[in-house]
Amino acid sequence: MAAANTYTPIFTTTLSSTASSVTFSSIPSTYTDLILVCNPLSTSGDTYIQFNGDTGTNYSETNLYANTSAAGSTRTTSSNYIYLDWQATSTTTGATNYIVHIMNYSNTTTYKTTLGRGNQASAGVDAIVGLWRSTSAINSIKITAVGTLQIGTTYSLYGITAA
Amino acid sequence: MSPILGIYASQISGHLWAPSGAYDSIATVTVGSGGSSSITFTSIPSTYTHLQIRALSRGNRAYTAENIIFMFNADGGTNYADHLLYGNGSTVPAAADVSSSTPLAFRTSTSNTQASNIFGTGVLDILDYANTNKYKTVRSLSGFDDNGGGYGQIWFTSGLWQSTAAINSITLTPVGTAIQQYSQFALYGVK
Numbered sequence: 631m632a633a634a635n636t637y638t639p640i641f642t643t644t645l646s647s648t649a650s651s652v653t654f655s656s657i658p659s660t661y662t663d664l665i666l667v668c669n670p671l672s673t674s675g676d677t678y679i680q681f682n683g684d685t686g687t688n689y690s691e692t693n694l695y696a697n698t699s700a701a702g703s704t705r706t707t708s709s710n711y712i713y714l715d716w717q718a719t720s721t722t723t724g725a726t727n728y729i730v731h732i733m734n735y736s737n738t739t740t741y742k743t744t745l746g747r748g749n750q751a752s753a754g755v756d757a758i759v760g761l762w763r764s765t766s767a768i769n770s771i772k773i774t775a776v777g778t779l780q781i782g783t784t785y786s787l788y789g790i791t792a793a
Numbered sequence: 794m795s796p797i798l799g800i801y802a803s804q805i806s807g808h809l810w811a812p813s814g815a816y817d818s819i820a821t822v823t824v825g826s827g828g829s830s831s832i833t834f835t836s837i838p839s840t841y842t843h844l845q846i847r848a849l850s851r852g853n854r855a856y857t858a859e860n861i862i863f864m865f866n867a868d869g870g871t872n873y874a875d876h877l878l879y880g881n882g883s884t885v886p887a888a889a890d891v892s893s894s895t896p897l898a899f900r901t902s903t904s905n906t907q908a909s910n911i912f913g914t915g916v917l918d919i920l921d922y923a924n925t926n927k928y929k930t931v932r933s934l935s936g937f938d939d940n941g942g943g944y945g946q947i948w949f950t951s952g953l954w955q956s957t958a959a960i961n962s963i964t965l966t967p968v969g970t971a972i973q974q975y976s977q978f979a980l981y982g983v984k
Contacts, residue, residue, distance in 0.1 A: 690940035692938045692945035694947045703883060707940050734912075737849070743912060743914045745914050745935070759946075792977070
């Protein structure tokens with residue numbers, strides 16, 4: 631049956647104090663895809679994502695980026711996480727905006743794939759496709775900063791339901 | 794294996810509802826056992842401003858990846874064009890097609906080179922699809938990663954359909970012979 635108004639907010643957090651990570655837990659399995667909208671300020675560049683508390687080497691990614699002088703592509707394999715940004719890294723005053731699609735997150739048949747786009751005007755732009763080699767439904771998402779997330783950092787999680 | 798048939802999502806006319814939000818699910822196709830040679834959404838209502846297709850997809854082509862081709866209103870003529878830019882882990886190639894009948898919508902994984910649980914994903918936006926004053930443009934972000942298998946790619950694609958007709962059907966076809974089981978294509982309308 632068709633479902634109307636499927637872009638549903640699940641969680642939103644705005645940091646009122648500094649933090650090293652943000653976790654969304656008890657994510658309901660009732661949606662088809664998740665969309666994570668991020669606007670972090672950080673003392674040191676990159677942030678990364680992990681699912682269901684899995685810190686093993688079950689993640690990988692391929693990216694496409696442009697910095698202030700060139701375009702490029704690289705990848706990570708058997709990593710402990712998926713980077714949310716590669717070149718579009720935030721600073722304490724310049725937030726990165728990135729939107730990450732977490733596709734078919736509650737599907738227990740396939741590995742989980744993420745598809746994200748990041749932008750930071752003074753640093754660069756990137757697109758990242760990530761893989762979590764697990765067929766488990768995603769019920770928690772942890773976002774960790776290499777540096778420290780600053781006051782005003784925002785993360786919002788939305789759910790989309792297919793008809 | 795049973796014959797591979799295209800799948801139609803024509804339930805649009807069978808399950809009408811009053812849209813109440815700005816982003817509505819219109820129809821979804823999940824590919825069953827045996828796969829599907831194509832996916833078609835028909836009877837698309839003209840009541841939205843934009844459309845979005847969100848895909849989880851895996852092909853069966855004997856190649857490193859699978860290309861999904863789009864076609865509107867069953868127009869098989871050379872009325873399409875596309876540009877693409879992608880990253881393959883080491884370089885950033887670009888390509889284009891002009892006066893094409895097989896424009897590229899997005900790229901996904903394939904059984905020939907990836908483990909069985911790896912599916913590609915794509916998000917395809919079709920802008921002003923019901924506007925009869927201009928040609929139709931699409932854009933997509935898509936790709937898959939295979940944990941260092943050597944074929945992971947992320948793609949940007951821009952597409953053009955040289956027609957002012959309102960889009961009322963969309964067909965997605967792989968270059969290979971089938972889209973595999975568990976692939977899913979969901980059509981959404983944006984107000």
